[in-house]
Amino acid sequence: MTVVLGPNRYGKAETRVVRVTRDGEVHHLKDCTVGVSLSGDMREAHTVGDNAAVLPTDTQKNTVYAFAGEHGIGQIEDFALLLARHFTESQPTIHHARVQIEEHSWERQGPHSFVRSGTETRTCVVHHDRDGTSTVVSGLRDLVLLNTTGSEFHGFVRDEYTTLAPATDRVLATAVTARWRHAPRGAAPPDYGKSYEEARRSLLEAFAGTHSLSLQQTLYAMGSRVLAAREEICEVRLVLPNKHHFLVDLTPFGQANDDEVYHAADRPYGLIEGTVLHDDAPPAGFAWE
Missing domain, CATH: 3.10.270.10 (Urate Oxidase;)
Known part of the structure; x- marks a missing residue:
């Protein structure tokens, strides 16, 4: 009987990022928790400990922060697509990216004042393959x-x-x-x-x-x-x-x-x-x- 590696993925879970956009005296707030999961040519990482194909999970976390700074965070689906495409297009060993985002809602109380609004959370999950195929699932909980x-x-x-x-x-x-x-x-x-x-x-x-x-x-x-x-x-x-x-x-x-x-x-x-x-x-x- 031969043992083989089955489906696998890895990534950085629950990266919390808060993005403030300052439009003069009026500020806009985005508060999100981002999860990244990557899969691809990872056999040797599991079987012999060769990490040549592995993009560190710390790098994935840093990418979330850097993209929030460079691109801002508009609709969470668009931000998730941006991240997923980056991971599959920039790394030849990454064949599929899954990005999950939860948006925590804040209700405006003034130009730069907010109150957390209830328990409801907006969600999205994006799957993106290296061939350019994307699937977007939106939702709430x-x-x-x-x-x-x-x-x-x-x-x-x-x-x-x-x-x-x-x-x-x-x-x-x-x-x-x-x-x-x-x-x-x-x-x-x-x-x-x-x-x-x-x-x-x-x-x-x-x-x-x-x-x-x-x-x-x-x-x-x-x-x-x-x-x-x-x-x-x-x-x-x-x-x-x-x-x-x-x-x-x-x-x-x-x-x-x-x-x-x-x-x-x-x-x-x-x-x-x-x-x-x-x-x-x-x-x-x-x-x-």
Whole structure:
């Protein structure tokens, strides 16, 4: 039996970079965490410890800072593409680059004053091959949503272990992780900023506007709304934890609870995952993770 090296990659994780752009008295802020993973002709680095093909991870970190200084950081997708193309085009041993960026949101309070806005994080992952092929996946995580009504759950399978009562009116809450893959139909690259804003708006509108018979139904409605709104998006993947809210029994205190007081349970929770895509969407050609 022969032992061989399988798929592998290496890189620099969680490089935090903050870029301030000073436009007179008005300053603009970009706060990002960047992860780089490279793969290519790395067999001898693993098998005999020959590092001739290895671009140090410290160099990858320095490249992030240098590019932030030289080019600035506009849309995170464009910055990720810039980095990925650099690594594959400048190093003959690097055949594929994966760049992941999380953007931490700050809300303007004045010309040069900001406050960190919530837990929601904008994300992107770019894959770029040495042949010039790029794939861009945009998204967000920790978008916390809640409907106080308009949600049901009944007609489900019951067995000897089922204790859940059917619900015709319940609180529906989740913390959305959404990722969407771009497949531009024209020569011009997408406006990633506008695409993100409208995809996010579509998620919010679908969640608020869907009378939900299950969280699965809501997931499909959210993904479908994004695809209908943005022609450059061909596939949407959603992860929706069901943040359960249980009515509190107030009878020990001589009170009725007319669907007003709830306990928000953090675990265990239902976890609903799914993909919504165009039937002619081109194959991704990579692992989304």
